[in-house]
Amino acid sequence: xxxxxxLAVLGHSCDQDVDISSLSCDSRTVTPGALFVAIPGxxxxxxxxxxxxxxxxxxxxxxxxxxxxxxxxxxVEDPRDALAHLAAAFYGHPAKSLALIxxxxxxxxxxxxxxxxxxxxxxxxxxGMIGTMGAYIGREKWADCPNTTPxxxxxxxxxxxxxxxxxxxxxxxxxxxxxKHRRVAGLTFAAxxxxxxxxxxxxPGxxxxxxxxxxxxxxxxxxxxxxVGNGEDMAWPQMAAQLPPEAPVATFGFSPTCGxxxxxxxxxxxxxxxxxxFTVADCDTPYTIxxxxxxxxxxxLAAVAVCRxxxxxxxxxxxxxxxxxxxxxxxxxxxxxxxxxxxxxxHNAASFRAILSCLHCYPHGNIIVxxxxxxxxxxxxxxxxxxxxxxxxxxxxxxxDNPRWEPVEDICRSITQALGRQIPWEVIYDRREAIFRALDxxxxxxxxxxxxxxxxxxxxxxxxxxxxxxxxxLEEYFHKNL
Numbered sequence: 001x002x003x004x005x006x007l008a009v010l011g012h013s014c015d016q017d018v019d020i021s022s023l024s025c026d027s028r029t030v031t032p033g034a035l036f037v038a039i040p041g042x043x044x045x046x047x048x049x050x051x052x053x054x055x056x057x058x059x060x061x062x063x064x065x066x067x068x069x070x071x072x073x074x075x076v077e078d079p080r081d082a083l084a085h086l087a088a089a090f091y092g093h094p095a096k097s098l099a100l101i102x103x104x105x106x107x108x109x110x111x112x113x114x115x116x117x118x119x120x121x122x123x124x125x126x127x128g129m130i131g132t133m134g135a136y137i138g139r140e141k142w143a144d145c146p147n148t149t150p151x152x153x154x155x156x157x158x159x160x161x162x163x164x165x166x167x168x169x170x171x172x173x174x175x176x177x178x179x180k181h182r183r184v185a186g187l188t189f190a191a192x193x194x195x196x197x198x199x200x201x202x203x204p205g206x207x208x209x210x211x212x213x214x215x216x217x218x219x220x221x222x223x224x225x226x227x228v229g230n231g232e233d234m235a236w237p238q239m240a241a242q243l244p245p246e247a248p249v250a251t252f253g254f255s256p257t258c259g260x261x262x263x264x265x266x267x268x269x270x271x272x273x274x275x276x277x278f279t280v281a282d283c284d285t286p287y288t289i290x291x292x293x294x295x296x297x298x299x300x301l302a303a304v305a306v307c308r309x310x311x312x313x314x315x316x317x318x319x320x321x322x323x324x325x326x327x328x329x330x331x332x333x334x335x336x337x338x339x340x341x342x343x344x345x346x347h348n349a350a351s352f353r354a355i356l357s358c359l360h361c362y363p364h365g366n367i368i369v370x371x372x373x374x375x376x377x378x379x380x381x382x383x384x385x386x387x388x389x390x391x392x393x394x395x396x397x398x399x400x401d402n403p404r405w406e407p408v409e410d411i412c413r414s415i416t417q418a419l420g421r422q423i424p425w426e427v428i429y430d431r432r433e434a435i436f437r438a439l440d441x442x443x444x445x446x447x448x449x450x451x452x453x454x455x456x457x458x459x460x461x462x463x464x465x466x467x468x469x470x471x472x473x474l475e476e477y478f479h480k481n482l
Contacts, residue, residue, distance in 0.1 A: 293358025345454025
């Protein structure tokens with residue numbers, strides 16, 4: 001691609017006939033003919049790496065400041081924003097051929113995305129999905145994603161792939177960090193979904209405070225042609241205020257003021273799943289989902305609301321919800337010991353409360369919870385999780401989650417200090433051994449909740465992602481204990 005049309009999207013002109021073979025914002029990945037975008041980062045300033053990028057063959061540079069450079073250099077106010085627009089242009093603006101459905105909120109994004117994706121498939125559409133679990137075309141895994149919402153270069157490449165594979169719709173989780181770092185700049189979403197907002201992702205490397213967190217969430221809705229929001233969440237008015245004046249708006253929730261109002265919720269149980277049956281105010285026929293608890297029904301109400309706004313048929317909505325199991329979300333491991341083993345991604349106090357509360361809705365003996373906490377994250381998160389565990393579980397095994405660069409001993413010590421003497425607990429740093437210990441303790445009728453890892457297939461420590469699958473550990477344990 002020529003440099004001139006790329007720069008045109010940034011408002012720059014260029015009379016040099018320069019071929020651009022790729023885009024890069026990491027000097028280590030620059031190849032000959034690349035356009036290098038120097039982005040200021042948390043730990044390093046990309047302008048420092050312009051010489052390295054040029055040495056590796058960069059044909060041109062985009063920078064926030066003017067610097068001496070042997071190749072054409074163009075100054076922009078916001079390099080992150082520029083990168084998003086450049087990536088869209090480089091890949092031929094694939095989003096213009098897609099109906100994008102963006103989902104944001106503190107919790108429930110992944111579950112709601114799966115529900116909406118499955119409803120679109122049931123309606124006969126070819127749908128893509130991008131989020132925490134990676135990128136999918138239909139139900140086929142297409143690529144891994146290092147972030148919930150990928151950075152622009154990967155995001156637009158994925159959207160281009162999805163167009164080439166015949167997708168008409170893409171369901172995307174949109175994180176607050178994506179908004180802060182301008183990853184979806186320039187995109188217009190056919191519909192946006194607001195699920196909820198609670199204090200999280202606040203601290204070094206994330207958001208400075210709750211106000212910034214909320215503002216980043218709200219900014220997303222300025223890019224939406226329509227939206228549905230949780231009518232019971234106090235933050236929804238702040239989100240809705242950012243919508244274009246002509247945008248259609250609907251609400252969901254359990255309040256009579258909500259457009260899609262949940263009325264009844266009942267637990268349903270099967271050997272390999274915990275589910276829910278619920279009704280909405282404008283329809284007597286119940287919906288079912290293979291997920292337990294009021295919080296998952298709230299996600300389903302969001303899916304119903306946005307899919308109705310998109311004009312999808314009621315039959316497809318019901319069919320999609322019935323099959324919307326989500327890996328690592330309240331996932332039941334079947335066994336013949338009479339123990340209910342639940343694997344869930346819950347990794348903050350709100351999600352801990354949601355999953356542990358709903359387990360109380362089913363027949364159970366003791367509830368044994370296995371959990372740790374992510375390192376290099378706000379310390380309050382681990383303390384709050386411990387308090388919820390002490391309130392809603394009968395026993396805790398404290399172990400490793402993703403310690404990152406923080407000593408796991410320090411993380412576990414913080415958790416056990418918060419647990420105090422409220423419930424019995426043990427510390428076992430090896431997560432495999434911790435799971436084995438919990439299962440050894442469990443008696444028929446008990447529940448064992450493995451929280452924090454969910455679908456993740458690794459433990460992140462000291463810059464490495466070491467392979468680890470809770471599902472594989474469970475298979476190993478029950479195979480040994482036939």
